[in-house]
Amino acid sequence: MYNELVKILGENKVSKGISILEQFSHDESHHEWVKPDVVVFPESEEDVVKVIKFANKNKIPVTPYGAGSSIEGNPIPVKGGIVLSFQNMNKILNVYPQDMMVEVEPGVLYKDLNKYLKTYGLFFAPDPGANASIGGMIANNASGTRTVKYGATKDNVYEINVVIPSGEVLKIGNLARKSSSGYDLLHLFIGSEGTLGVVTKAYLKLVGRPAEMSACIAYFNSVEDAVNTVAQIIMAGLDPAALEFIDVNVIEMLNKEEGLNLTEKPAILMEFHGSNKISLEEDIKFVVEICKDNNVISYDLGVGLDERERLWEARHKTYEVILRTNPGKKALIVDAAVPISKYPELVIFAREAIKGVKGYIFGHAGDGNLHAVLVGDKNDKKEWEKLEIANDKIVEKAISLGGTATGEHGVGLGKRKFLEKEYGKNTVELMRLLKKTIDPNNILNPGKVL
């Protein structure tokens, strides 16, 4: 397969070097590493078409690979074959400031993109924390701290080019702000984790950098008080740009490892964006009232710019810090989401469910999205099984509350078992049927999602 790919693409776009195969054998999850047979580095849509056609003809698995920052095994080439790395398709093609839109190749990295857009006063809002690739974010429907205000990736894409297994290039979506034209294939491909098609270009929706920003942190005596506050802020119709819950042991860890100086109590971290100070102040007054109703211990309403950046940086690094402080251990991550009124119930349930395992609870609370990072020794079957049981319990609880098995990390390898529980057999059968229709040879990222 290597020789044939070299013939098709040229030598410098194909590798079977052992260190390269190693590099593309894993993501940031606990899932087992699997080396591909070969890694290709396309430089254009035409290159991608050539690879897909070759793979489809020869029924060779193809796993698209962005930055490798996912945490559910999404880009691990579990069936071997070809990894399609987009690291060389990383150009920002055009910025359309008037339409608040940018045209990019899939290998562009999230943080690089936003750094570049700073001079335009614009940014791409879904904030996965990690420096994910745009292609990976689209594949995964990534989201994060800013989603509570600005939506997930699926809410921020106008148009994509996709190569489907037949080798055809499809233009999906259009550049208008709304459309009722034909079937919405855009959302079918977004979040399909590279199992239906490979994105080669995207037009992303940008938002203006807010004129005013305000960050606050509030501490509570109990987790109940903290998460009730979260739910009440959302239910009051306030519009935070971030609303995070952080449990005590996470704060303790961040204080120690990242040199923060936070009160070691259950906390909520908020950010508000607006066009003027006065309206932000009004919102924050309201937030303070809600905090007081829930027995807040203390709060800091005017977290300064430097401290804010340090806080978010630390928050984004939580997963990394957890792994670092637990050397030799692996982490299983709960990523359930529920309607906001059920969020306190889910968090309390999760705290119970993880008793007896090492676990850290935090999450994008404003979206009803709970993370519990459960840490253990994967080689210790008994220990790891406890983690799995806790995860299962929490996810099943979330589903029973009308929620979802994965708020933002995708199904990948680890959440497949919950799909039928969440949607029912008929719905998942239809997903399977669509996969089979679009990818009859099952070449695209096989072993994932379904």
Added chain:
Amino acid sequence: MYNELVKILGENKVSKGISILEQFSHDESHHEWVKPDVVVFPESEEDVVKVIKFANKNKIPVTPYGAGSSIEGNPIPVKGGIVLSFQNMNKILNVYPQDMMVEVEPGVLYKDLNKYLKTYGLFFAPDPGANASIGGMIANNASGTRTVKYGATKDNVYEINVVIPSGEVLKIGNLARKSSSGYDLLHLFIGSEGTLGVVTKAYLKLVGRPAEMSACIAYFNSVEDAVNTVAQIIMAGLDPAALEFIDVNVIEMLNKEEGLNLTEKPAILMEFHGSNKISLEEDIKFVVEICKDNNVISYDLGVGLDERERLWEARHKTYEVILRTNPGKKALIVDAAVPISKYPELVIFAREAIKGVKGYIFGHAGDGNLHAVLVGDKNDKKEWEKLEIANDKIVEKAISLGGTATGEHGVGLGKRKFLEKEYGKNTVELMRLLKKTIDPNNILNPGKVL
């Protein structure tokens, strides 16, 4: 077929009365009326399943029918067979005020729903103008005056139940505020115009009634000035809750027919929603600056509540009034949308393109959505052809600007010819393949979209 359906459902849910067949033979468009063979009135999901199973087994066309308010022929039973009317599945099942969500049957009407929700301080935001059914809005991905702020129907649905041609009931979506779980079938069904499945239940996202509202109207010497103002308001990152363009002859007509007292100049009509007066005032100050930069003649910043309601009522009735003032004529409606920076170009182009036909231009300008209602005698082939040519020109222009053939009315019968121009052959072929996969006997709303 009538007798068999009576056997399945009982006599009072099935009709072949001539006046009933007539009633369900058309929508509000110019498209030719076609009578179904029979109309059924299901009262439950089980009834729908029975009808679909019967129809699929016998390869009988089934056309779902909501309020009949669509304007692109979307629910006309062009192949005869069964019309599935949802007028008796019109219950509001549950309101979840804390989660700002409502659970409804598909026959619930938009205006009735919002009247009911008033006491909760909530509303379902997509505003199609007509008193459409929720099922029809979902089928069509309806939108309207409020979409510029709150999104289209597709942005405001959490979960639906769908009956697919096999007779299976699918739960699609979930109630969490975000999810990355499996393929996004929700958006595939929303906007598929009843050609893939029949919605039997929906959980809708609601928004809080704004604490403060402000309506303004501004008049300009030229269409150019008015539409440039629109584009600049959006590009400035302001967040209007409505931003409509109305051309002179529409204003003249509304003054005369609806007793309004507007200045007879190209106008833009705006609404702003906010949590406090001060922030609205800030926004409006900014709007005034932009208007002045574009040679505004005059403006009214504080349109009172009564007048505002009268204005919106009149705006919503524009289509109806056009038909009333042109008795015996039919209307062909342009519904193109483009990126906002291209909106002025499209409007100017449209004004040129409709010279020589009777036409009225207005639209949801903040979304880049242009309507031109072209009026003529459908029996006069030559006259009607002129309308068709003007429509074709405008739509093709919109597509060449990166836009869409239909911003909100759907493809129905009239926009099918543009689908390949908008997306390319490969993409439309994939839509056809999905249709064939889900509905192999082509029973659901045949003759539409594709």
